[in-house]
Amino acid sequence: xxxxxxxxxxxxxxxxxxxxxxxxxxxxxxxxxxxxxxxxxxxxxxxxxxxxxxxxxxxxxxxxxxxxxxxxxxxxxxxxxxxxxxxxxxxxxxxxxxxxxxxxxxxxxxxxxxxxxxxxxxxxxxxxxxxxxxxxxxxxxxxxxxxxxxxxxxxxxxxxxxxxxxxxxxxxxxxxxxxxxxxxxxxxxxxxxxxxxxxxxxxxxxxxxxxxxxxxxxxxxxxxxxxxxxxxxxxxxxxxxxxxxxxxxxxxxxxxxxxxxxxxxxxxxxxxxxxxxxxxxxxxxxxxxxxxxxxxxxxxxxxxxxxxxxxxxxxxxxxxxxxxxxxxxxxxxxxxxxxxxxxxxxxxxxxxxxxxxxxxxxxxxxxxxxxxxxxxxxxxxxxxxxxxxxxxx
Numbered sequence: 220x221x222x223x224x225x226x227x228x229x230x231x232x233x234x235x236x237x238x239x240x241x242x243x244x245x246x247x248x249x250x251x252x253x254x255x256x257x258x259x260x261x262x263x264x265x266x267x268x269x270x271x272x273x274x275x276x277x278x279x280x281x282x283x284x285x286x287x288x289x290x291x292x293x294x295x296x297x298x299x300x301x302x303x304x305x306x307x308x309x310x311x312x313x314x315x316x317x318x319x320x321x322x323x324x325x326x327x328x329x330x331x332x333x334x335x336x337x338x339x340x341x342x343x344x345x346x347x348x349x350x351x352x353x354x355x356x357x358x359x360x361x362x363x364x365x366x367x368x369x370x371x372x373x374x375x376x377x378x379x380x381x382x383x384x385x386x387x388x389x390x391x392x393x394x395x396x397x398x399x400x401x402x403x404x405x406x407x408x409x410x411x412x413x414x415x416x417x418x419x420x421x422x423x424x425x426x427x428x429x430x431x432x433x434x435x436x437x438x439x440x441x442x443x444x445x446x447x448x449x450x451x452x453x454x455x456x457x458x459x460x461x462x463x464x465x466x467x468x469x470x471x472x473x474x475x476x477x478x479x480x481x482x483x484x485x486x487x488x489x490x491x492x493x494x495x496x497x498x499x500x501x502x503x504x505x506x507x508x509x510x511x512x513x514x515x516x517x518x519x520x521x522x523x524x525x526x527x528x529x530x531x532x533x534x535x536x537x538x539x540x541x542x543x544x545x546x547x548x549x550x551x552x553x554x555x556x557x558x559x560x561x562x563x564x565x566x567x568x569x570x571x572x573x574x575x576x577x578x579x580x581x582x583x584x585x586x587x588x589x590x591x592x593x594x595x596x597x598x599x600x601x602x603x604x605x606x607x608x609x610x611x612x
């Protein structure tokens with residue numbers, strides 16, 4: 220049985236704000252009277268044990284986590300693990316059997332219906348796996364549908380919907396009907412419908428899983444582009460390990476209705492909590508998941524090379540300015556720093572050819588550490604070793 224901590228763990232390497240959604244002790248039992256099942260769950264019973272004894276299905280056995288402003292929080296697991304149930308609990312499409320869901324400190328489970336509807340209209344939009352477009356409405360009308368339901372005036376909702384279509388690259392297709400659009404374009408319309416409300420939180424339930432692989436990658440790129448522009452809070456449900464690793468700031472891995480691990484992609488890949496998590500990510504290429512910031516270490520921590528050989532200079536703002544060679548050197552030599560978001564597969568040649576560990580900088584130029592050959596090889600070896608242990612174990 221997975222041990223659940225009283226509070227979530229793990230932190231994103233991205234710039235993340237305060238907690239937007241705080242979930243504590245969340246459970247969902249599908250039964251007219253959930254009390255006997257809840258009592259079993261509180262005593263540590265698994266969902267299989269509840270099903271066997273009471274013939275009652277448990278959607279979520281227990282879940283506690285925080286979702287921070289501006290992050291993409293991916294919840295993933297096998298079919299039946301509870302991931303899609305959680306996202307429906309977050310916006311109360313279904314009612315929780317127990318626990319708290321707090322949005323900016325307000326307990327959504329305690330709000331009366333009218334207040335809840337207002338919160339959901341203002342703050343949340345949902346993108347489903349099925350495109351869920353109305354076949355007798357144009358792309359523009361579909362994108363405006365949520366605003367229409369909310370009572371927004373026609374001219375205003377058309378402006379917002381057209382702006383949303385433009386953001387996803389479909390402004391020229393505003394007058395087309397769904398059967399005139401490809402699958403990827405239909406999903407973009409679904410995304411535009413969510414964006415048209417200008418939500419602060421987007422809930423995405425297997426939003427790209429029905430798409431062909433190349434289109435799915437394009438939609439992931441589109442989501443990341445939009446996120447760079449707006450930094451919304453996104454809860455994304457997925458069963459695809461590579462998708463989760465590619466788009467997530469943090470990942471919650473679910474097993475049998477409970478959370479097995481929460482962490483950044485790098486944390487989960489390098490230190491899986493158990494064999495279930497390890498097996499889930501065994502096929503993921505570490506070199507394409509880990510970024511330069513995941514490997515960056517202070518130059519003097521013993522991982523950057525021989526102590527004293529190189530000194531990394533920064534200005535008063537902490538921005539990288541150059542490298543000094545040798546203990547007594549006073550002349551800087553030029554070395555192009557590595558952007559923190561660079562995938563490590565793109566660094567292999569540079570690290571091998573560099574005269575010293577490569578400096579890593581954030582987009583604003585701030586120096587965050589260096590990557591040595593040893594650190595790079597160790598990261599790749601961890602990924603490969605984890606894969607071999609699962610395949611041959």
